[in-house]
Amino acid sequence: MKAISLIIDNQKVSAQEGDILLWVALKNGFYIPNVCALKERAVPFAGCRLCFVEIEGYPEPVTACTETIREGMVVKTKTATVQKLQRAAFELILSTHHVNCGHCGKNKKCELQKIALHLKVRLRSKRFRLIPKNLPLDESHPLFTYDPDKCVLCGRCVWLCREQQKVGTLNFAYRGFEMLVTTFGDSLAGVANCTQCRKCVDACPVGALLFKEEQLIREEHNA
Ligand code: FES
Structure with missing residues (x-):
């Protein structure tokens, strides 16, 4: 494997050619919301639609869990467009999720709490009707x-x-x-x-x- 470098949120990052963007970003401290990705899974499920990023030269945002890195890639993880997509996907997930954190054994270790904090979205979202x-x-x-x-x-x-x-x-x-x-x-x-x-x-x-x-x-x- 060849070492290559890319730019994430204006910072230079080194990784191995062929690595998946989501794992490279997370490993280097750039949090990208995700719930469906698994490192062991060679073909990503890409079902949660939370991990959108923008990549220079791409016509539209892409999911970081399906993107293989390449030399010189310039990635933005927190643009307004990215956050709008991530918030919509997150609030849709919340529309069927029973929120009772205080009584949940996953409290403080739940990925939804982490994402809510990151996206500044309330866990009891009012945008979509709770079903x-x-x-x-x-x-x-x-x-x-x-x-x-x-x-x-x-x-x-x-x-x-x-x-x-x-x-x-x-x-x-x-x-x-x-x-x-x-x-x-x-x-x-x-x-x-x-x-x-x-x-x-x-x-x-x-x-x-x-x-x-x-x-x-x-x-x-x-x-
Ligand atoms: S982590 Fe779920 S779509 Fe990428």
Whole structure:
């Protein structure tokens, strides 16, 4: 691999040819909102649409998780256009996300809180009507809970379970607003083939998949 340099937000950065822009930016301290990207994933999902950046010479903003860096590339991560796109994508995610940070085991470690701070957007956004799914919390798995009302459909857990671990316990089901991460038969009680590798929970950027001990610690804290 050849070392090359590029400019991100007016600063020169060195990286390896072929690296993905999102990881280069994050590694060098330039935060770009993201929830669906996974380093292990060779073909990015690019589903959350949060990681827009502008690149000199490009006709329109592009997603940093799908962009391979090249020598001399000039990248802007915080222009008005970029932030407008990121805010719209973020508020759409929030429109189906059940916000109850004070009672969530992911409080202060949640990617949505980090993004809200970065974009100066309230977690209870008024721009889009809140459309909660109102689905019950599933506590049937011995290790973790699954709250579909908090899931942002980033697909990290599905990809790790299906493509990396070759288990396939978790998958997407239904379409459009009804889309869900679920298991065969829509019940975590049906997780007979789960190997308890814990990767899905570790990768969840929000509080949708939470180890039961994290949930308990939060409950004790709030008691
Ligand atoms: S991180 Fe790039 S689209 Fe989700």
